[in-house]
Amino acid sequence: MAKPTTAADLSEWDFPKLRTTFQMTLDSEGTDEAEFFDVKFYPYGSINAPPVFAATSKKHAVICRLKDIGEKEKDKNPCEILRVIRDDDETARNCTCCWSKDPVTGAPWLLVAGNDAKIKIYDVVEGKLVRTLVGHGGGINDITTSPANPAIIASASDDTTVRIWSLDKVHSSQPCVAILGGEGHIYDLLSVAFHRTGRYLLSAGHDQWINLWTLPDIPNKPVDMPIVLHYPHFASCEVHGNLVDCVAFYGDMILSRACHEDKIVLWRVEGFDSGNPPLPPLGAPTNFDPKEQTRSAFAKVSPPNRYALFTRLLQFSTPDCHSQFFMRFRMFHTQNKHPILAFANAKSKTFFWDMNRFREYNRFIDALDDHEEANKSKETPNGRPPAPEKPHWLLVKKGKAPNPRAVTGGAGGAGDKNSMATASPDPDNVIGLGGYNQRTLTEWAEMYETGNPQALIRCHKQNTIDGSFVGRQVAWSPEGDWCVVVGNQNNAILYHRWGKDTKGASSKDRKGSTPVPTVTVTNGSGNRNGTGTAHPFSGGSGGSGGGGVLAPPPAGQPVVLPVVGAASSAGTTYMYGPPDATPGLFDPQAA
Numbered sequence: 001m002a003k004p005t006t007a008a009d010l011s012e013w014d015f016p017k018l019r020t021t022f023q024m025t026l027d028s029e030g031t032d033e034a035e036f037f038d039v040k041f042y043p044y045g046s047i048n049a050p051p052v053f054a055a056t057s058k059k060h061a062v063i064c065r066l067k068d069i070g071e072k073e074k075d076k077n078p079c080e081i082l083r084v085i086r087d088d089d090e091t092a093r094n095c096t097c098c099w100s101k102d103p104v105t106g107a108p109w110l111l112v113a114g115n116d117a118k119i120k121i122y123d124v125v126e127g128k129l130v131r132t133l134v135g136h137g138g139g140i141n142d143i144t145t146s147p148a149n150p151a152i153i154a155s156a157s158d159d160t161t162v163r164i165w166s167l168d169k170v171h172s173s174q175p176c177v178a179i180l181g182g183e184g185h186i187y188d189l190l191s192v193a194f195h196r197t198g199r200y201l202l203s204a205g206h207d208q209w210i211n212l213w214t215l216p217d218i219p220n221k222p223v224d225m226p227i228v229l230h231y232p233h234f235a236s237c238e239v240h241g242n243l244v245d246c247v248a249f250y251g252d253m254i255l256s257r258a259c260h261e262d263k264i265v266l267w268r269v270e271g272f273d274s275g276n277p278p279l280p281p282l283g284a285p286t287n288f289d290p291k292e293q294t295r296s297a298f299a300k301v302s303p304p305n306r307y308a309l310f311t312r313l314l315q316f317s318t319p320d321c322h323s324q325f326f327m328r329f330r331m332f333h334t335q336n337k338h339p340i341l342a343f344a345n346a347k348s349k350t351f352f353w354d355m356n357r358f359r360e361y362n363r364f365i366d367a368l369d370d371h372e373e374a375n376k377s378k379e380t381p382n383g384r385p386p387a388p389e390k391p392h393w394l395l396v397k398k399g400k401a402p403n404p405r406a407v408t409g410g411a412g413g414a415g416d417k418n419s420m421a422t423a424s425p426d427p428d429n430v431i432g433l434g435g436y437n438q439r440t441l442t443e444w445a446e447m448y449e450t451g452n453p454q455a456l457i458r459c460h461k462q463n464t465i466d467g468s469f470v471g472r473q474v475a476w477s478p479e480g481d482w483c484v485v486v487g488n489q490n491n492a493i494l495y496h497r498w499g500k501d502t503k504g505a506s507s508k509d510r511k512g513s514t515p516v517p518t519v520t521v522t523n524g525s526g527n528r529n530g531t532g533t534a535h536p537f538s539g540g541s542g543g544s545g546g547g548g549v550l551a552p553p554p555a556g557q558p559v560v561l562p563v564v565g566a567a568s569s570a571g572t573t574y575m576y577g578p579p580d581a582t583p584g585l586f587d588p589q590a591a
Contacts, residue, residue, distance in 0.1 A: 015461040016495030036486035051477035115139035148198025156189035182230025204244035231284035236294035259325035271298030317456035320347035330474035344471020351459035361448035
């Protein structure tokens with residue numbers, strides 16, 4: 001096992017630490033509307049640009065920039081509000097957002113959608129509504145941008161369909177270029193996700209079905225009617241037993257979670273390989289047999305020899321979610337970085353898993369087995385091999401102190417049954433593999449053992465804040481140095497990777513947190529006709545406001561959020577840069 005030799009090598013194993021929490025009060029939102037449902041980072045900035053994210057509530061989208069604060073300026077605010085976009089439509093109740101950009105000028109666009117079945121596109125620099133996409137017959141619960149083409153958007157709706165939209169000028173007269181519907185779903189959709197290639201797409205919702213669609217080629221000329229796909233190439237309602245509110249690709253594998261289950265499942269579709277040529281639409285299996293709960297075009301097997309069409313690989317424990325749904329996890333996954341899975345539950349806790357730790361743990365345990373096997377031999381050519389070095393993040397638990405009454409022949413005599421019971425060795429103190437006590441080995445197995453796909457894997461890191469926080473969505477900055485979690489009462493939690501613990505932050509072994517600062521944004525404040533504040537997207541200055549977009553009040557003075565703690569330098573890897581080959585299960589090279 002290669003030994004880390006530099007501080008940078010060791011820091012790659014670090015988890016994000018609590019930087020600050022804040023709550024935003026927006027004047028037109030009552031208590032029932034004050035909830036951030038979605039948060040997304042702008043993915044198209046330059047490598048060293050400060051990360052920008054948008055958090056979406058029912059009536060507002062708040063756009064913030066995170067500044068890299070060094071140790072000498074640790075008391076300064078890292079978060080700066082750039083714009084607040086207000087949706088003035090009376091029927092609008094938005095719940096999802098995604099980023100794109102003007103195909104001609106490259107100007108950043110923010111798309112928001114919700115129960116009014118519209119997708120509204122805002123130019124966040126000019127501060128205006130660019131256009132509105134219509135076509136869905138029900139509320140929109142999720143929208144996402146293709147990682148292969150920022151002009152391609154997917155939306156999942158209560159009308160049971162997924163629509164594929166093109167923002168390219170050539171499709172301006174008919175922006176809906178494809179509809180994934182037909183017999184794919186029978187109830188409201190909640191989640192949609194692209195594969196990194198942009199060729200495949202996942203959809204899921206209230207009907208428990210998870211579908212994998214092969215997208216058609218998008219014509220590079222105007223279209224009169226969208227392409228309609230009636231069947232996905234893979235469909236199953238057997239992965240989960242309740243409504244599915246979040247799905248995502250991890251390489252060619254799939255992550256998904258469902259209400260009431262308190263777990264995230266990692267699984268794979270047998271036979272699916274994104275490196276193969278895409279299957280034709282007519283190759284998709286139909287639902288002629290309603291008893292079939294899993295259908296797949298990727299596994300070519302006859303019924304007598306049929307094996308599992310999908311394989312469950314791992315299950316991550318997410319306790320205390322209960323009946324809450326519309327709770328989204330997020331995997332940070334880019335080249336040369338450790339993949340980190342993050343999720344926030346309904347009891348103020350955020351969980352993290354480092355996918356590289358599974359691989360390193362298995363290597364270490366295998367090395368311990370080999371070492372003990374070698375030591376069983378009385379004679380070896382080179383003497384006893386050295387014991388393998390333990391990864392620095394594997395913590396050794398102390399054995400329990402012996403009970404002072406655990407002696408034989410005491411006051412009760414050798415036959416005293418109380419003395420006999422306390423004299424028995426504590427199972428946690430029994431020495432096991434590699435000389436580690438059983439308590440340590442058991443805890444390691446609960447967090448890192450991958451041999452049992454039915455076991456619930458405990459999180460590698462847990463952070464807790466005070467209060468009743470229900471997490472709705474997690475977002476990672478493109479370089480992985482920031483993680484933002486949003487949820488009820490317009491609360492947001494900012495985690496900083498490679499930073500220091502904020503005073504009052506809590507881990508799974510420590511209670512308490514920093515009081516939550518409140519930021520108030522009033523519709524009547526600020527200059528609605530523009531501001532001279534520099535924007536982060538192209539290095540220029542902010543344009544004119546209007547159309548429900550508020551410039552940061554007062555004019556020229558962006559509102560900043562009070563924070564406590566310190567931060568450190570960011571990473572250097574851009575979000576998009578996938579390799580040609582699909583990597584292995586825990587390979588950080590995946591994109």
